[in-house]
Amino acid sequence: MKVLVLNCGSSSIKYQFIDTEGEVTLAKGAVERIGMSSAILTHAPKDKEPIKIVGEILDHTLAIEYVIAVLLSPNHGVIKDKNEIAAVGHRVVHGGEDFTGSVLITDRVMSVLKENIELAPLHNPPNIKGIKAAKAHLPHTPQVGVFDTAFHSKMPPHAYLYGIPYELYRKYKIRRYGFHGTSHRFVALKAANMLERPYDELKIITIHLGNGASVAAIDKGVSIDTSMGFTPLEGLLMGTRCGDLDPSIITYVMGKEGLDVRDMNALLNKHSGLIGVSGESSDMRELEAAVKEGDRRSKQAFDLFNYRIKKYIGAYIAALGGLDAMVFTGGIGENSVEVRKAVCSNMEYLGIELDLEKNEKPVGMADISAEKSKVRVLRIPTDEELVIAMDTEKIVSEQLS
Numbered sequence: 074m075k076v077l078v079l080n081c082g083s084s085s086i087k088y089q090f091i092d093t094e095g096e097v098t099l100a101k102g103a104v105e106r107i108g109m110s111s112a113i114l115t116h117a118p119k120d121k122e123p124i125k126i127v128g129e130i131l132d133h134t135l136a137i138e139y140v141i142a143v144l145l146s147p148n149h150g151v152i153k154d155k156n157e158i159a160a161v162g163h164r165v166v167h168g169g170e171d172f173t174g175s176v177l178i179t180d181r182v183m184s185v186l187k188e189n190i191e192l193a194p195l196h197n198p199p200n201i202k203g204i205k206a207a208k209a210h211l212p213h214t215p216q217v218g219v220f221d222t223a224f225h226s227k228m229p230p231h232a233y234l235y236g237i238p239y240e241l242y243r244k245y246k247i248r249r250y251g252f253h254g255t256s257h258r259f260v261a262l263k264a265a266n267m268l269e270r271p272y273d274e275l276k277i278i279t280i281h282l283g284n285g286a287s288v289a290a291i292d293k294g295v296s297i298d299t300s301m302g303f304t305p306l307e308g309l310l311m312g313t314r315c316g317d318l319d320p321s322i323i324t325y326v327m328g329k330e331g332l333d334v335r336d337m338n339a340l341l342n343k344h345s346g347l348i349g350v351s352g353e354s355s356d357m358r359e360l361e362a363a364v365k366e367g368d369r370r371s372k373q374a375f376d377l378f379n380y381r382i383k384k385y386i387g388a389y390i391a392a393l394g395g396l397d398a399m400v401f402t403g404g405i406g407e408n409s410v411e412v413r414k415a416v417c418s419n420m421e422y423l424g425i426e427l428d429l430e431k432n433e434k435p436v437g438m439a440d441i442s443a444e445k446s447k448v449r450v451l452r453i454p455t456d457e458e459l460v461i462a463m464d465t466e467k468i469v470s471e472q473l474s
């Protein structure tokens with residue numbers, strides 16, 4: 074089945090057009106700077122020349138019109154007729170407590186998504202816009218929502234409740250939800266395949282390290298805890314997000330610096346994390362370069378980043394009561410030799426030992442643990458778009474049968 078996968082942000086749409094048969098990406102690209110006069114569409118078709126178009130694209134509806142047009146283009150396209158798009162799969166960030174798996178998007182689903190806007194005010198509105206835009210251009214094509222939160226929906230109450238008055242959970246659904254679920258689920262399944270062991274017998278810790286970063290503890294195929302919480306701000310140190318923090322700091326800094334809620338939100342989400350601590354960069358490659366040049370604060374940010382991951386691993390081994398495999402994924406997890414090395418250092422006591430040589434240049438899915446390591450340490454490239462395409466195919470096929 075040929076599925077158009079859409080990941081809609083407030084000013085960008087990333088897309089992949091995937092043939093689930095053979096798991097082939099026929100084209101991928103992005104529209105960036107939506108709403109601005111110099112929006113950019115980049116499109117890379119399989120076996121054809123990539124193109125870049127700059128022009129005014131005022132909203133998501135127009136952006137998707139361009140995406141469909143470029144997929145149909147005689148020189149750069151990969152289809153001859155719009156109807157070849159058999160389904161559209163949307164990445165939706167927050168499913169709240171309502172969605173425990175991927176769903177066919179219906180009017181009822183749309184109204185629940187709208188109800189969940191308060192839980193993800195930055196992410197869900199552009200996701201909804203994207204769904205509406207895709208529906209406008211492809212009214213008869215089934216659309217499926219795949220939620221970042223769904224994989225974590227089976228966490229037990231002791232993992233998802235916060236230690237605040239229970240009324241706040243009842244009234245406002247304040248609890249931990251977790252994110253990056255599509256990625257954690259994908260790499261955990263791949264890990265079981267690699268180890269040739271049943272997924273529902275394994276204890277796995279998945280470590281997704283990109284601009285956003287989270288760790289998940291997966292027991293027999295169920296995410297029993299994860300580091301992101303009510304929003305994607307909790308947990309690990311990230312590119313620009315603070316991760317775990319004493320909540321009193323918020324009111325203290327607001328008072329001292331005269332910040333309002335909006336300013337404080339921006340401080341924690343956009344000006345903290347690697348950039349906040351280092352003052353150099355939110356990008357791990359740049360940060361590592363600064364560390365090599367001897368920049369002290371960059372080194373502190375780098376150490377803090379790795380130390381937090383290490384602490385979560387320790388905590389999750391305790392929560393899982395053991396560990397079979399640990400997976401590094403995401404831009405940093407897949408590519409940073411130094412981060413993997415730092416995170417796995419001095420973990421022999423817990424049965425985790427890296428093979429430093431294998432860690433240097435892993436290719437594709439790789440076991441980078443030492444022969445004698447009890448826990449297999451794996452590097453597995455994530456592919457969230459493929460998961461969305463496969464889920465979409467499954468749901469649409471079930472509806473049709």
Ligand code: ADP
Nearest residue numbers: 282283284285355356357358403404405408409
């Ligand atoms: P996103 O969360 O936006 O999808 P990615 O998963 O692409 O982000 O991860 C981006 C991060 O990966 C950046 O911090 C980038 O510097 C880092 N990264 C990519 N390649 C390398 C590398 N070779 N070494 C270290 N970090 C890398």
